[in-house]
Amino acid sequence: MMNPARFSRPLPGLVAEAARMNSFIDPEKIDGTVLAPIVSAASERAQKLPAVCALEEAKGREERAALFLRAGLAESRTGCFEAQLRSGGSRMILEVKAASPSKGLMREEVDLTDYARVYGRYADAVSVLTEPQFFGGSFERLAALRLLTEKPLLAKDFIVSREQILAAFRSGADAVLLMLSVLSDEGYRLLADYARALGLEILTEASTPEEARHAVELGARVIGINNRNLRTLEVDLARAPAIANELSGHPVIVAESGYRNAADILEARAKSPAIRAFLCGSALSVARDLSTGVRELLYGHSKCCGITRAGDAMNALKAGAVAIGIILAPRSKRRVTLEDARGLIEEIRRGAGAIGLSAEIAAVIDAAQLDEVPAIASALKPDVLQIHGDLSDETLKRLHADFPALRLAPAVTPEGLSADALEELARRIQKLIEDKTIDRAVLDSARLGRTGGTGRAFDFSLLRFFRTIPRIVIAGGLSQANAAAAAHAFGENFFGLDFNSGVEDAPGIKSPEKLREAFGAIRGISR
Numbered sequence: 001m002m003n004p005a006r007f008s009r010p011l012p013g014l015v016a017e018a019a020r021m022n023s024f025i026d027p028e029k030i031d032g033t034v035l036a037p038i039v040s041a042a043s044e045r046a047q048k049l050p051a052v053c054a055l056e057e058a059k060g061r062e063e064r065a066a067l068f069l070r071a072g073l074a075e076s077r078t079g080c081f082e083a084q085l086r087s088g089g090s091r092m093i094l095e096v097k098a099a100s101p102s103k104g105l106m107r108e109e110v111d112l113t114d115y116a117r118v119y120g121r122y123a124d125a126v127s128v129l130t131e132p133q134f135f136g137g138s139f140e141r142l143a144a145l146r147l148l149t150e151k152p153l154l155a156k157d158f159i160v161s162r163e164q165i166l167a168a169f170r171s172g173a174d175a176v177l178l179m180l181s182v183l184s185d186e187g188y189r190l191l192a193d194y195a196r197a198l199g200l201e202i203l204t205e206a207s208t209p210e211e212a213r214h215a216v217e218l219g220a221r222v223i224g225i226n227n228r229n230l231r232t233l234e235v236d237l238a239r240a241p242a243i244a245n246e247l248s249g250h251p252v253i254v255a256e257s258g259y260r261n262a263a264d265i266l267e268a269r270a271k272s273p274a275i276r277a278f279l280c281g282s283a284l285s286v287a288r289d290l291s292t293g294v295r296e297l298l299y300g301h302s303k304c305c306g307i308t309r310a311g312d313a314m315n316a317l318k319a320g321a322v323a324i325g326i327i328l329a330p331r332s333k334r335r336v337t338l339e340d341a342r343g344l345i346e347e348i349r350r351g352a353g354a355i356g357l358s359a360e361i362a363a364v365i366d367a368a369q370l371d372e373v374p375a376i377a378s379a380l381k382p383d384v385l386q387i388h389g390d391l392s393d394e395t396l397k398r399l400h401a402d403f404p405a406l407r408l409a410p411a412v413t414p415e416g417l418s419a420d421a422l423e424e425l426a427r428r429i430q431k432l433i434e435d436k437t438i439d440r441a442v443l444d445s446a447r448l449g450r451t452g453g454t455g456r457a458f459d460f461s462l463l464r465f466f467r468t469i470p471r472i473v474i475a476g477g478l479s480q481a482n483a484a485a486a487a488h489a490f491g492e493n494f495f496g497l498d499f500n501s502g503v504e505d506a507p508g509i510k511s512p513e514k515l516r517e518a519f520g521a522i523r524g525i526s527r
């Protein structure tokens with residue numbers, strides 16, 4: 001793997017050499033940038049690929065046809081990449097990326113079955129790095145993934161030759177990346193023509209405002225705007241929205257690089273509604289559990305509470321929840337007894353494992369039940385203990401000391417409090433999170449069991465008191481109708497939403513459609 005330090009030194013003769021070998025490159029664009037060694041290596045590799053000629057193209061078509069046949073897919077799918085990204089809300093191109101020049105090796109082992117299962121459920125399209133030297137990718141990996149997913153596949157490489165496009169084609173790609181930061185105008189046109197002739201779609205990447213405008217002039221239909229400065233490798237998340245807002249026409253705009261969580265994505269969409277899709281790689285490459293990483297990236301650390309049936313929990317996880325809440329508080333309409341909760345949690349854990357989705361289990365209790373915590377902890381072994389009602393800091397500290405394995409999530413009701421009391425409450429929570437006494441806090445619009453289930457929504461103006469605190473879960477009357485507003489109200493500190501009555505047909509009975517719609521709403525997807 002390449003040492004990033006090598007990029008800072010000029011590499012004498014390298015760019016000139018690359019340009020001599022390859023007429024599609026604009027040497028002036030890449031000179032002195034991190035792209036120089038990468039592009040030069042790509043040119044060299046391209047020379048070793050089968051040369052583009054009638055015979056190789058015929059072989060390529062046969063190989064591609066065989067792949068699609070084995071995958072059980074129709075081959076004529078030109079347009080699927082763009083169509084997916086154009087379909088409204090924040091669309092996600094999720095990437096398979098083992099390494100990068102800025103982060104080094106991120107994933108020792110790339111388990112394609114896991115990627116196919118998770119991306120197959122949540123991605124709108126999948127990007128596969130095929131660059132081997134700096135990004136640890138390969139065309140073989142692309143072809144292997146083709147057999148496992150029907151999602152539109154983007155071959156992500158530093159394409160400087162027709163040979164690479166043919167290789168992407170025979171590996172089953174639907175689209176290829178062409179970078180305006182690398183290619184000359186003439187080079188771009190010739191390569192784009194060749195890709196189109198093979199029925200491949202194109203993601204045209206720009207990393208400066210000039211390149212982005214130029215992409216529009218060149219007639220690019222899908223334009224990626226890179227947040228990464230290719231000279232310094234630095235990421236600035238304000239870059240893509242700013243450039244997107246300047247563009248005319250109706251290309252699909254994909255914001256690329258540096259997105260760490262759902263809040264980053266909400267912020268970008270708020271800055272520029274012109275962005276239709278996001279390309280995310282590294283955040284997922286470093287995620288401990290891919291399925292959790294993806295759900296958190298798309299929907300935040302969100303929970304479905306008041307679960308009484310394992311099947312409902314499965315639907316919630318599929319829709320995008322990472323956490324499942326089981327209510328033990330006696331006053332709740334969705335109360336489950338300790339005995340039933342034990343069986344329910346077992347069933348949920350087993351079912352979630354079977355579909356490859358992990359579930360964080362929260363036991364939800366009332367402050368009056370504190371003496372039951374030892375029994376609950378040993379019978380259910382929940383990951384999180386959510387406690388409604390008034391608790392002193394001392395009580396929370398003692399609980400934390402007594403049950404270090406339980407992540408504590410006190411739920412507080414801000415409604416009816418004075419501004420002073422709200423400020424005080426926010427300060428307390430901030431402090432408790434900072435010193436790790438609690439893992440997060442739940443802001444609930446309704447006292448548990450009393451107004452729960454009425455669908456009464458949160459007074460979002462109250463959220464402003466808590467906006468600067470990380471790890472706040474918003475709860476109370478959330479549904480498809482107000483999920484987006486709740487998430488946006490929290491802005492850059494958005495952590496997660498908690499759905500309960502708003503996704504139900506009856507108390508304790510969740511609706512699969514309402515779950516899907518509510519989670520979709522977080523991404524601005526209405527369907």
Ligand SMILES: O=P(O)(O)OC[C@@H](O)[C@@H](O)c1c[nH]c2ccccc12
Nearest residue numbers: 226256257258259279280281282283
């Ligand atoms: O890993 P990140 O920061 O989420 O970024 C993904 C993607 O944007 C990045 O891999 C990328 C954008 N343009 C490229 C061109 C070549 C190789 C890689 C890239």
